[in-house]
Amino acid sequence: MKKAIQILLLCVLLFFLAILGIAVFQTIQEKGLSLNFSDMKTSAQSTTQFNGTVAIGLDYKVDYGQNTLGYTFLQEIDREGEYGATKTNLFGAKNASIQVSDSSGKIIGLFNADSQGSFSFNVDTDDYYQLFIKFQNIEKSMTIKASEANNLKIYLGYINVATGEWSEQ
Numbered sequence: 194m195k196k197a198i199q200i201l202l203l204c205v206l207l208f209f210l211a212i213l214g215i216a217v218f219q220t221i222q223e224k225g226l227s228l229n230f231s232d233m234k235t236s237a238q239s240t241t242q243f244n245g246t247v248a249i250g251l252d253y254k255v256d257y258g259q260n261t262l263g264y265t266f267l268q269e270i271d272r273e274g275e276y277g278a279t280k281t282n283l284f285g286a287k288n289a290s291i292q293v294s295d296s297s298g299k300i301i302g303l304f305n306a307d308s309q310g311s312f313s314f315n316v317d318t319d320d321y322y323q324l325f326i327k328f329q330n331i332e333k334s335m336t337i338k339a340s341e342a343n344n345l346k347i348y349l350g351y352i353n354v355a356t357g358e359w360s361e362q
Contacts, residue, residue: 244313245345247289247306247326250281251352258284265309272351281351285310289328289349295319331359 248267251258258264264284272281287310293302296319306312316322318339324347325334331349350361 239318240315241318241339241342242315243342247286247310247347248283249286249349286328292325294323296321
């Protein structure tokens with residue numbers, strides 16, 4: 194008799210839990226919310242790690258670029274200028290935004306470079322990715338293979354400080 198009462202109580206409890214579940218599901222639908230379990234990650238899914246630096250070229254002196262503008266000096270580079278080969282100081286594009294899309298075009302991540310232009314993040318593994326990088330009014334897109342995601346050096350171009358014009362050189 195005691196066992197029958199326990200089974201009856203268990204059945205009543207399960208019945209109320211089922212009703213509660215239905216009520217929650219109906220509320221979710223009424224509010225226009227959705228549950229998409231296909232987007233939930235499992236520990237078995239593999240990821241691709243991205244890391245590297247987003248940089249811009251400026252003809253500011255290193256001290257002015259660092260102390261006045263707050264940029265991190267990375268290195269001096271050679272570039273093709275208006276009048277031939279020239280040297281330019283390369284600075285980290287601090288807080289540049291990086292949007293990552295998978296091979297189907299679906300946006301799978303939005304990330305920001307740090308104050309030195311460096312970034313590191315993981316996304317679901319795919320064959321290749323489309324990156325859309327934005328820094329101030331400069332935008333650049335590029336397609337890369339998963340095997341190229343480590344130690345990326347993304348050069349956005351050169352900003353002529355006298356005119357404010359941007360060039361991809």
